[in-house]
Amino acid sequence: MNAPTPNLQPPAIQPTVRLTMAQALVRWMAAQFVTLPDGSEAPLFGGVFAIFGHGNVAGIGEALYAQRDEAHLPLPTLRAHNEQAMAHSAIAYAKAHFRRRMMAVTTSIGPGATNLVTAAALAHVNRLPVLLLPGDTFVSRAPDPVLQQIEDPHDATVSANDALRPVSRYFDRIVHPAQLLSALPRALRVLTDAALCGPVTLALPQDVQTSAFDYPESFFARRNVTFHAPAPTAAELQRAAELLRGARRPLLIVGGGVLYGHASDALAAFVRRHRIPVAETQAGKGALNWDEPLNCGAIGVTGSPAANQLAAQADVVIAVGSRLQDFTTGSHSLFPHASVLAINASALDTIKCGALALCSDAAPALDALSTQLRDWQSEPTWQRDAIQAADRWRETVLNLTAKHANSSADTTRLPYDADLIGAVQRSHADSPTHDIVVCAAGTLPAELHKLWRTGARGGYHVEYGFSCMGYEIAGGLGVKLARPEREVIVMVGDGSYLMMNSEIATSVMLGAKLIVVVLDNRGYACINRLQQACGGAPFNNMLADCQQGPDGAPATDFAGHARALGALAEHADSVAAFDAAMQRARAAPRTYVISIDTDAARTTAEGGWWWEVAVPETSARPQVQAAHEAYLAGKQHQRR
Secondary structure (H helix, E strand, O other): OOOOOOOOOOOOOOOEEEEEHHHHHHHHHHOEEEEOOOOOEEEOEEEEEEOOOOOOOOOHHHHHHHHOOOOOOOOOEEEOOOHHHHHHHHHHHHHHOOOOOEEEEEEOOOHHHHOHHHHHHHHHHHOOOEEEEEEEOOOOOOOOOOOOOOOOOOOOOOOHHHHHHHHOOEEEEOOOHHHHHHHHHHHHHHHOEOOOOOEEEEEEEHHHHOOEEEEEHHHHOOEEOOOEOOOOOHHHHHHHHHHHHOOOOEEEEEOHHHHHOOOHHHHHHHHHHHOOOEEEOOOOOOOOOOOOOOEEEEOHHHOOHHHHHHHHHOOEEEEEOOOOOHHHHOOOOOOOOOEEEEEEOOHHHHOHHHOEEEEOOHHHHHHHHHHHHOOOOOOHHHHHHHHHHHHHHHHHHHHHOOOOOOOOOOOOOOOOHHHHHHHHHHOOOOOHHHOEEEEOOOOHHHHHHHHOOOOOOOOEEEOOOOOOOOHHHHHHHHHHHHOOOOOEEEEEEHHHHHHOOOHHHHHHHHOOOOEEEEEEOOEOHHHHHHHHHOOOOOOOOEHHHOOOOOOOOOOOOHHHHHHHOOOEEEEEOOHHHHHHHHHHHHHOOOOEEEEEEOOOOOOOOOOOOOOOOOOOOOOOOHHHHHHHHHHHHHHOOOOO
């Protein structure tokens, strides 16, 4: 048998274009498009936040300048005031788009790059896409050590960017221009994969940024990006259906994966057909309308009494798109005796709490599971009890946030968070669901989780996976860039405001109007209360309990500070004054900041659950000893 004659014809030569690595990267980014749920097309990357330094200004900076006015594939560049903050803005932009659009961030090689670590960790925890493009040191090592270079005596390949490895879902260092041909498709897959999604870091050595290479022209063709998510398998569906058919008192926990998977309609149909009560995580709040009859509200440590009571009685818990973190599970004490069905695109999240796994994106899983269950429903008395509990809680929420709910004969009494949450929502009486509230850390996320009434999808934007102080204002900017047609209201405590506020100036510069409500309780009141709950003395949290010099703690003029950054601002001395200020803020042409003094001790008493915070075994303080005994008692209720 004769061997086949080989084809000796040379392959056709692909057309190429000579570009620097930075130019190729920018052109490729501009060529990626996405089809949105309404059928329209938009660029995948909404822009690039950039703070230039010697490690990126000559390379990627020049490339971004050339692309900004490109007629067919523009890619806007936005300047910010802090690298961590601009990464928060980029992450919030992606979250507001339910992960269907995103942004990139570029920094120089030193503190600019390390400033990204906190934001990268936040994106990693919350499974949100962002492309981080920090500059890096010279591959050639000709000028080593350069300004800002980290030198490791044991590993010459280490740079400051290696700090981003553990908080990136994909990390690469581009040491030759040709590496983009493989690195960018890998990066894109992570950014658009429901299970892998998170921050991608491409470290860009400054000499390689400026090196030219003959790239295939086809690499820069306009592409419509495909998003990837797993579908349920028949075997896992069958086991899930069998578990639910045996359930009498099921509870469905809604996580962020429902919103990111565009599964709100599938969720509503599933709940209504099978009559299963629903509880919401921080990330999942808003996936189901707040007034849906079976929506029992927030769950867990910051949960409503309705949802937590049902969770403690449930025989099966269906966690859809949830990480099942400790605030949701009450540190595994809230539903320890229930069987758990975990529906999640991430295999890691389907094996928590000893769960039965259904590894799938939320919408196809709920649709397929509903088909398997046919007309099965939860027990009628369970449905009735859930609806009654949900109705009672909604009435409580309306009472707690009503205009005169917390009035007192004592006119010196300061308002607390519920007063201001109610005031913000009633300030847009015609369509409060048009607003998007943004928050991240402290007491406010707990109060908002319980009390904010969410209708329109995305109206509740609270970062609580990483609970990152400083996210609030920067995150609000990203949300406004993503949703310019909606009013974005940032609710922030004085502690978080003082940590990171510079993007007020950026919002003014970009014409991205925010309403920022600063609740000033004069310290870290949330942790102060936790400190005392653990038996500790008030110490180093409230300004009054900190070491001070002869002039004492400053009385910060937040309104004056905001005006110095270019915003309009005022201080309200009462809830009535705050009501009037909110109307002025809504009518204002640019970012408007309202500060108001609040009660540092008071919180909403209704709801809540045990949370494991370790208490010292030994202490001279009787309060710590008592708290440790309570801690041990709480641990007895954890899932074994």
